[in-house]
């Protein structure tokens with residue numbers, strides 16, 4: 001993943017999705033990385049351009065062992081937008097990321113289309129307890145507090161019922177640099193964003209986990225009370241890392257809110273459509289396949305490659321009204337109905353990258369038997385097995 005200098009700090013980031021779509025920037029929580037958004041991002045693929053980054057001192061971003069304020073983290077976020085030539089973005093943050101979002105939206109209201117604040121606070125006392133936590137982690141590392149942290153982040157039964165969701169978060173936490181973590185703890189201890197909330201002009205969605213002991217719904221209510229255009233959602237069966245524990249419900253609220261505050265993208269034509277199409281095509285089908293197709297085309301099929309890149313990938317897959325996950329479903333269903341083995345096989349792994357799960361794929365192929373016939377579905381099950389093999393288990 002690339003790194004870029006923002007506000008004098010090297011930040012690790014990932015930018016993906018249709019080039020013409022509105023940008024949604026995701027800011028992570030204390031002790032995680034941009035990977036904490038993995039369960040949520042598939043819901044946005046194809047509809048929004050997703051920018052996620054590791055907060056400084058976290059993941060693969062630079063660790064700077066010097067005191068900072070939450071305002072510095074906000075300038076990092078705005079610096080990242082500057083470095084990537086993004087004038088305005090929807091800002092989404094969880095916990096520390098939500099604090100960063102509040103600071104960014106209050107300091108740079110013109111840069112924020114909308115603001116989504118998950119499991120966060122404007123004020124989180126006490127400073128002494130944050131300083132104690134910072135000192136403990138500096139001495140013993142994040143591993144010393146990982147188990148206590150996981151009990152705040154997830155409801156009691158979730159780790160046992162969903163170990164695959166919790167394991168990556170656990171690894172992100174123990175992999176976080178001690179100094180990077182401690183510096184942010186000290187910043188949270190000193191933070192009080194309550195006086196600047198009324199400078200936030202962006203429409204704001206605040207999501208709290210009903211069972212979150214770290215930033216309970218009362219803290220979310222306090223944020224809503226301070227912002228002019230804020231709405232509050234309290235998610236049941238969710239603690240602090242609500243986007244990991246309840247990705248589907250979180251995505252439904254987030255997408256509904258983002259869609260209501262969409263700024264219309266400009267339609268791409270000509271060379272711009274080709275470049276946009278190339279980005280989308282590589283993102284869905286994989287770079288190697290696209291390079292192979294373009295290189296093999298030669299003079300005769302070159303214009304054909306140009307045409308499908310501009311139209312299928314620039315205009316159709318680049319139209320953010322339908323998310324890529326849905327486009328994958330529709331494409332696979334059509335390929336089954338038409339008996340197109342080669343094209344079905346080409347699209348089956350990308351469908352998983354676009355967020356289609358194996359049980360959903362199974363359900364889709366069973367549905368094709370109803371509308372396209374048993375032989376068509378029978379063939380499709382075989383094709384899926386041939387491509388995905390052990391990944392179906």
Ligand SMILES: O=C(O)CC1=CCC(=O)O1
Nearest residue numbers: 029030095096097152214
């Ligand atoms: O560490 C916690 O459990 C709560 C928290 C505060 C800021 C953050 O990002 O997480």
